[in-house]
Amino acid sequence: MSILEPLSIECTSHSEAQTQRLGMRLGTVLPRHAIVALQGPLGAGKTSFARGIGIGWGADQILRSPTFTFIQAHHRSQDNAVLYHIDLYRVESDADLLTLGLEDALSDEDGIAIIEWPERIADLIPPDAIYVRFAITDETHRQLKIATQDTHTWQVLLKFRKLAFGV
Numbered sequence: 001m002s003i004l005e006p007l008s009i010e011c012t013s014h015s016e017a018q019t020q021r022l023g024m025r026l027g028t029v030l031p032r033h034a035i036v037a038l039q040g041p042l043g044a045g046k047t048s049f050a051r052g053i054g055i056g057w058g059a060d061q062i063l064r065s066p067t068f069t070f071i072q073a074h075h076r077s078q079d080n081a082v083l084y085h086i087d088l089y090r091v092e093s094d095a096d097l098l099t100l101g102l103e104d105a106l107s108d109e110d111g112i113a114i115i116e117w118p119e120r121i122a123d124l125i126p127p128d129a130i131y132v133r134f135a136i137t138d139e140t141h142r143q144l145k146i147a148t149q150d151t152h153t154w155q156v157l158l159k160f161r162k163l164a165f166g167v
Contacts, residue, residue: 005147007147007148007149007150007151007154007157008145008146008147008148009145009146009147009157009160009161010143010144010145010146011143011144011146011164011165012137012141012142012143012144013045013141013142013144014140014141015140016045016048016140019045019048019049019052019142019144020048020049020051020052020055021052022049022052022144022164023048023049023050023051023052023053023054023055023056024052024053024055024056025052025056025160025163025164026049026052026053026056026130026146026160026164027052027053027054027055027056027057027058028056028057028163029156029159029160029163030053030056030057030112030156031156032081032109032110032111032112033108033109033110033111033112034112034113034130034153034156035106035112035113035115035125035126035128035129035130036050036053036112036113036114036115036129036130036131036132037115037118037125037129037130037131037132038050038114038115038116038117038118038132038134039117039118039119039131039132039133039134040133040134040135040136041134041136042089043136044134044135044136044142045134045142045144046116046132046134047063047064047065047087047116049132049134049144050063050085050114050116051063051064053083053114054074054083054085054114057076057083057112058076058078059074059075059076059083060074060075060076060077061074061075063083063085063114065087068090070086070087070088070090070091070100071084071085071086071087071100071101071102071105072084072085073085073105079110081110081111081112082108082110082111082112083111083112083113083114084105084106084108084111084112084113084114085114085116086100086102086105086113086114086115086116087116087117088115088116088117088118088120088121089116089117091117091120097120097121102121102124103124106124106125106126118131127149127150128148128149128150128152128153129148129149129150129153130146130147130148130153130156130157131145131146131147131148132144132145132146133145133147146160
C-alpha cells in the first residue's frame with residue numbers, strides 16, 4: 001500500500017479473492033448516498049470488487065454483473081436500503097442513458113451506487129464520489145488506486161485504509 005497523491009490510496013491485489021476482500025472492507029464503511037465509480041479494462045476486477053462491496057455493505061443477494069440489465073437493485077433487509085449496481089459497458093448512445101433511470105439511482109439518499117464504466121456518465125458523478133481505478137499488472141495481480149476529490153469522503157477512505165491495512 002502506498003499513498004502517492006493527496007486523497008488517494010494505492011495498493012496491489014494478488015488475486016480475485018483479495019480484490020473481493022478489499023471491496024468488502026470498503027463496503028463496511030460506506031455511508032448512505034455514497035457513489036463508487038469503478039474504472040479499468042475488461043477483466044480487471046471491477047465486478048469482483050463490487051461483489052465485495054455488496055457483501056461488506058450487507059446486501060441480501062450476491063452481486064452479479066448487471067451487463068445485460070444495466071442496473072440491478074440489491075436490498076439490505078436490516079433497513080431496506082438499496083445498493084444500485086450499474087454497469088454501463090453496453091450503453092451505446094446518450095438515448096440509452098435516458099431510459100435507464102440513472103437519476104433515481106444516483107439521487108437515492110438512503111442507498112449507494114456502484115458504477116462500472118463511469119466515464120460514460122462523467123457529468124452525472126458528483127465530486128464526493130469514490131473512484132477506484134484498476135490496472136492489470138499480470139494474470140493475477142491488479143493495481144488499485146482508490147481516490148476522491150472530497151475531504152469529507154477522504155475520511156471514509158481513511159476508515160477503509162485502517163480496516164484493510166491496519167494503518
